[in-house]
Amino acid sequence: SAVISQKPSRDICQRGTSLTIQCQVDSQVTMMFWYRQQPGQSLTLIATANQGSEATYESGFVIDKFPISRPNLTFSTLTVSNMSPEDSSIYLCSAGDSTDTQYFGPGTRLTVL
Amino acid sequence: GEDVEQSLFLSVREGDSSVINCTYTDSSSTYLYWYKQEPGAGLQLLTYIFSNMDMKQDQRLTVLLNKKDKHLSLRIADTQTGDSAIYFCAEKNTGRRALTFGSGTRLQVQP
Numbered sequence: 656s657a658v659i660s661q662k663p664s665r666d667i668c669q670r671g672t673s674l675t676i677q678c679q680v681d682s683q684v685t686m687m688f689w690y691r692q693q694p695g696q697s698l699t700l701i702a703t704a705n706q707g708s709e710a711t712y713e714s715g716f717v718i719d720k721f722p723i724s725r726p727n728l729t730f731s732t733l734t735v736s737n738m739s740p741e742d743s744s745i746y747l748c749s750a751g752d753s754t755d756t757q758y759f760g761p762g763t764r765l766t767v768l
Numbered sequence: 769g770e771d772v773e774q775s776l777f778l779s780v781r782e783g784d785s786s787v788i789n790c791t792y793t794d795s796s797s798t799y800l801y802w803y804k805q806e807p808g809a810g811l812q813l814l815t816y817i818f819s820n821m822d823m824k825q826d827q828r829l830t831v832l833l834n835k836k837d838k839h840l841s842l843r844i845a846d847t848q849t850g851d852s853a854i855y856f857c858a859e860k861n862t863g864r865r866a867l868t869f870g871s872g873t874r875l876q877v878q879p
Binding site (some may be wrong): 688760762 | 798799801803808809811812813816829845856860865866867869870871872
């Protein structure tokens with residue numbers, strides 16, 4: 656199994672600012688993903704973080720709002736740009752290995768005032 | 769597109785069995801998963817089943833898959849108060865590497 660850590664675990668931010676969330680995996684993994692979980696809701700995929708190339712975004716999510724980096728096989732960042740209160744959510748990083756299991760980080764709880 | 773549905777809430781007494789149900793629409797699903805989310809925490813992978821299996825047992829957990837009806841269930845034997853959490857069903861198909869999640873079932877275990 657993969658152990659995933661995220662930083663920060665939570666943050667309170669002002670409208671209009673940006674926050675970068677870091678995701679670190681303890682082993683090399685093929686796939687890394689970013690999900691959003693709005694209050695009381697299920698998980699929605701934001702994008703697939705591709706190592707060495709641009710992320711693949713889901714419908715309704717764009718690179719300008721959620722830029723993603725993945726410089727190597729164990730690390731990725733998600734930036735939430737120009738935040739508004741509607742961006743208040745838990746942001747979760749996940750990583751997939753060759754057995755098709757996916758593990759999740761503890762999440763970053765973001766509150767935008 | 770894919771759709772995964774779950775009932776929103778289940779309440780059981782401590783020591784009883786819990787059965788959480790999930791239905792999905794994608795006939796090309798390859799893996800189906802159960803995750804547990806405790807308050808304020810991330811998702812913990814509980815178990816998963818490959819689509820060519822119909823049952824998987826892991827200690828107190830039993831997963832049943834009816835591929836014909838596209839129905840998945842998670843049975844927790846001897847449910848404890850520590851099992852109180854939200855349980856998410858998720859599926860993965862051959863054309864998509866990410867998971868599609870259900871809405872989650874909140875399990876409340878009463879002492």
